Amino acid sequence: DAKTTQPNSMESNEEEPVHLPCNHSTISGTDYIHWYRQLPSQGPEYVIHGLTSNVNNRMASLAIAEDRKSSTLILHRATLRDAAVYYCILRSHPYNTDKLIFGTGTRLQVFP
Amino acid sequence: NAGVTQTPKFRVLKTGQSMTLLCAQDMNHEYMYWYRQDPGMGLRLIHYSVGEGTTAKGEVPDGYNVSRLKKQNFLLGLESAAPSQTSVYFCASSRSASGTGQTYGYTFGSGTRLTVV
Numbered sequence: 001d002a003k004t005t006q007p008n009s010m011e012s013n014e015e016e017p018v019h020l021p022c023n024h025s026t027i028s029g030t031d032y033i034h035w036y037r038q039l040p041s042q043g044p045e046y047v048i049h050g051l052t053s054n055v056n057n058r059m060a061s062l063a064i065a066e067d068r069k070s071s072t073l074i075l076h077r078a079t080l081r082d083a084a085v086y087y088c089i090l091r092s093h094p095y096n097t098d099k100l101i102f103g104t105g106t107r108l109q110v111f112p
Numbered sequence: 113n114a115g116v117t118q119t120p121k122f123r124v125l126k127t128g129q130s131m132t133l134l135c136a137q138d139m140n141h142e143y144m145y146w147y148r149q150d151p152g153m154g155l156r157l158i159h160y161s162v163g164e165g166t167t168a169k170g171e172v173p174d175g176y177n178v179s180r181l182k183k184q185n186f187l188l189g190l191e192s193a194a195p196s197q198t199s200v201y202f203c204a205s206s207r208s209a210s211g212t213g214q215t216y217g218y219t220f221g222s223g224t225r226l227t228v229v
Contacts, residue, residue: 036217043222100157102154102157
């Protein structure tokens with residue numbers, strides 16, 4: 001399985017933008033880039049995913065490098081509720097071998 | 113729409129006892145997964161299923177068994193619990209891939225906190 005590399009922790013102030021980086025230099029052409037977050041004492045929550053083009057949804061934006069070897073999750077205005085561990089994961093096709101493998105993620109702290 | 117429901121939410125077992133964790137989803141998802149999460153660590157995949165009647169091993173399958181007799185349910189069994197199995201267990205489900213290979217996000221349950229003494 002292709003691996004991802006993320007910083008262990010990041011900090012932000014409330015209402016500021018946050019850019020969470022992820023490196024995936026061994027990504028294959030069929031790998032989708034998924035992001036999840038886990039709030040304290042809760043199960044992981046799906047945030048966003050993409051293949052090649054940048055993606056936006058109500059929670060965040062995903063910027064994917066042209067060579068797909070890195071990506072950035074963008075929280076446009078951080079809130080205290082965004083304090084969580086963020087996981088960047090590659091999900092491959094074909095699905096008969098599908099499994100989502102989590103790394104250790106980035107712990108985001110948000111200060112008032 | 114309940115999503116993914118895990119029962120029980122908490123359980124304390126004695127070493128050697130057995131138990132079954134139940135995961136139920138009401139989204140008609142093909143794929144289901146069991147993960148464990150130890151303190152301060154990421155999630156590790158135990159077993160998963162890509163359809164009714166099929167299961168496969170994940171990263172840490174030893175000491176666990178699973179069954180997927182019905183599409184909506186995925187059961188995780190511990191035949192003889194050990195203190196090393198003290199953990200928080202998460203179940204997840206997902207739609208199957210589209211014909212173009214489009215992937216979908218996972219939906220997770222709220223977890224079962226298991227302590228083996």
